[in-house]
Amino acid sequence: MGAGERVIDCENLTRSFPSGIALDALTLDARPGEVIALLGPNGAGKTTTMRLLNGVLDPDSGRATVLGLDPWIQGEELRRRTGVLTENAGLDERFTALENLEFVGRLRGMGATETRRRGNELLERFGMSHRADVKVQGFSTGQRKRVALARALLHDPELLFLDEPTSGLDPAATRDVVDLIGSLAADRGRTVVLCTHFLGEAGKLAGRMAVLFRGVLHAFGTTADLAAQLWTGFEVRLDLGGTASRELLIRLGALPAIVQAVPTEIGALVRVGSRDDVPLVVATCVSAGATVFGVDPRDPDLEDVYFALEARAAAAGVPGAQDERGMAEGPAPDRTVDGPLVDAIGSISGDEP
């Protein structure tokens, strides 16, 4: 597959179940060597997307090519070239770790010797070689996950679908797996579709994110692209040793350079047109009698973007956009999209912050 070609190219993919629409007109793509993250709360359609793209589920409508193949006509051929880590490790407890890998190796057409060699190599890579010949029954969640990862990588797939690859892993193993995924994409040109609840992990690994709520794709792109769609300007956190006064917020809001200004527990969060406007903000604070302990100009990260999208989806009436959060980084930060923020500034003049 050439560098310019798309590993995944799907358009208007739709699938419903008796319980409702699981995926509604999904359009996305992935390029060789790219990691894309599917983000969203439980029931967002992430796993359905994975199953559709690997030809396990048929769509109601829409089209897709994956590795140049039609997943629903050339499913077997496609699945020979993809590796999947399901959310549940899916290991048969009655067999040993190595036997689980050998079964998959046989179905993938690998020879017994090759499967054992590669299986042992991967189990060692994931720190599981000492349990290769032990029945999976007594394994911890993390150990199962590591064996399942070894199984997904057994045949060196071109495209990996990883559903929660680090859930249940300890911090050291998590770092190891994250590094491995990164190196598979960057060094070996493998494409990875990552379904995760861990925004930090997605932010570190994925070039582009697809944010889904209730089967609907709400955004797809890099963090910077998504942020640009949500906000204008540049965010600065001001540490004033306490919540900014109403007078200060009014003065900041009156500056032409300031796009938004909202109070925080330690000061204020202001959005300016560019980095050059920061000294003016600091000067305004000082002239208003505030003590500036710290100025933290920062680009919005994935967490900011995700929760802003979630808030927007909830505001648009998407059911479950906020009531099923389940994302790993805790509650949404104090950040809203442009519209509501402007309203917030407007309300400052009349109300105590």
Added chain:
Amino acid sequence: MSGPTIAGFDRDAVRAVLGRDLGAVRRSKAVMLPMLLVPLLLLVLLPLSIGLAAHGDALHVEDFLKLLPGRLASSVMTHPHQERLVILVLGYLVAPLFLIVPLMVSAVLAGDAFAGEKERKTLETILHLPVRDKDLYVAKLLGSFLPAVAVAWVGFAFYLVVSNAVCWSVMHRLFLPTWLWAIVIFWISPAVAAVGLGIMVRVSIRVSNTQEAQQLGGAVVLPLVILAVGQTTTLLLSGPLIALAVGAVVWAIAGWLNLRGAQAFTRDRMAARL
């Protein structure tokens, strides 16, 4: 690229899934115990106890024979007095129980092979592997059918040995198998196993665990067991042609059930119920 094919099936894929399923059955006490205990009870201990009882003078079956259908009673009455208990019980009455064995074993294994994969959460992994629906279905079918038939046939071999050995001093000849017995065991019992399988496959696709499959499957299979038990003795009193014809009917039903099962067993349908 698929492996070598036989009749359109990928032999390597079928063998891989079949080997895994049979290996899993061997390691599962919950599956192995009922598979071995019921045949042991019906096919070894029962003939042993009847054979031993036939040595005594205390058991007379004539009064009991009066309660049985005329054809069966008259058939038994043609034998010498001391042989009647053995002929009645081991020659006729145990035969229906034989059909329970393949039916039960195939139902237990099919439940484990289909619904059990969902319960163990291993099904999704398999669905993401490069194995075709029909190869997976056939492997699962064979993984239930072959052990069911093997248990029935091996059980029958034990039954023959134990019955003939224990009753030798009464019968003074090998009284089993008869041609009709052979038809029941080698023609009808595999068909019955296939019927049980066909039912359990349909049931297993709809449920989420083995227990549900056994409960729901049992509700369908049990009336069949009763029907089989009720009719098999009559079958043994009929001629071989009728027995063969009955077997053909059971095979036709099994074929239809399993064909419908194959149509229902699609990746999409299985994944949609995960």
